[in-house]
Amino acid sequence: MDYGIEDLIIPVDGSDHAEAAVRFAVRLSRATGAELHLAHAFPGSVQALMERIGTQPGHTSSERMTAEAFEALRNGSARRALQRARQQLEPDQTASEHVLDGDPAEAISAFVGDGHGVQVVMGRRGLGRVRELLVGSVSERVIHRVPGPVTVVTAGHDGGETDDGHAEPLVVPVDGSDSACRAAAHAATVARCTGARIHLLHAFPGSPQEVPLLSGDLGGSADVGPFAEEAFAQLGDDSAREAFDSARDTMADTGATGLDIVEVRRRGEPAHAVLDYLREIGPAEIIIGRRGLGRVQELLVGSVSQKLLHGARCPVTVIG
Structure with missing residues (x-):
């Protein structure tokens, strides 16, 4: 590719x-x-x-x-x-x-x-x-x-360099989907040329109660009772590791080397998590896949791209 x-x-x-x-x-x-x-x-x-x-x-x-x-x-x-x-x-x-x-x-x-x-x-x-x-x-x-x-x-928010002369960071929401991996690959391509730091961001609910349609996708059967907090936390850990590993593997496939990559975990709804993170780090560019894994796993990235297009003032790059 x-x-x-x-x-x-x-x-x-x-x-x-x-x-x-x-x-x-x-x-x-x-x-x-x-x-x-x-x-x-x-x-x-x-x-x-x-x-x-x-x-x-x-x-x-x-x-x-x-x-x-x-x-x-x-x-x-x-x-x-x-x-x-x-x-x-x-x-x-x-x-x-x-x-x-x-x-x-x-x-x-x-x-x-x-x-x-x-x-x-x-x-x-x-x-x-x-x-x-x-x-x-x-x-x-x-x-x-x-x-x-x-x-x-957006006019007035068209990116550029940070105050110390470095390229603005690239924030890439990841969920392990092919779409998120394509976004990570594009970020690697850009970062290889600009030297920008890549922030891989994985968002996961803080508790089972934050998942509106908890189903067999997460629990192993269609009739799922309340998750034990420990089991749910482990599920978040596994989801994040899979997402980060998939993104890193795809970025390596681009041939880009020496990339500056940080992994960020956040709790809560993905679009809100990304926007909150942007407020923490300042000016940046979002690079996001248009589709995630769907169904319950839409709580990871999924259709968040449209929310970020409307909610973020920084440049947003969407990968089809």
Whole structure:
């Protein structure tokens, strides 16, 4: 499996969030040598534009818009978005520029293709209404469509270096699932280039009472009585060790050596545990798998990625 990052695709719409995404990608490009691609998505027709902004086909506004007016609107939107994005590049950097036709999530995922060696870096939200057709709230739909890593960046929280000049740490929630291992592998790829410390974080409930659907998955039968505290603590120990070992094995498979890795155990619901940990350590980047083990083991990582996308202000990279 190839863990390298060859191309960084940055959807842009002229918003502050998109500019923050460009700055994040610029730093990552410096570290990895990946090529930069600025992409602006716009509806491919007058009808698609009107549908996108909530005007029904046949409305007088769409009937009055000529092909020339539509093309001018499209070109102007692309020009402004790409110009603002271009200003975030460093003087000696270049980026290819692309204007894509269609729904943003669909256009971006089609542009990404099979995702080999590609990472998408995009703003958390766009300018709203008309410009939501550009990037806006499309980030979650892109995450579900794109096979490779997607980083979501918020204006004002676009990462960088710590006060002592080191790369910001990478916090990777792990649960032993294939998805969490892929996130760990991506973290290893980034850390190999940036020197960032990797924080493997495993969250587990503090007591059986915190597990809403305790079932045979954890107890050995479908009809499970209350867990003894000692047995439940041992279950947490075993879960953490399996998660950490799986993540370390996968990171070793990338060929990265000399990584600075710490293992962190927390009690409680995973998304809350991650957010609390971020408050302890300060600025960081989250790298998380999109899916965990499911069912009761969703208490480990599972669908926490969506909660972190909404709750964390730091860059969040989701691995499909």
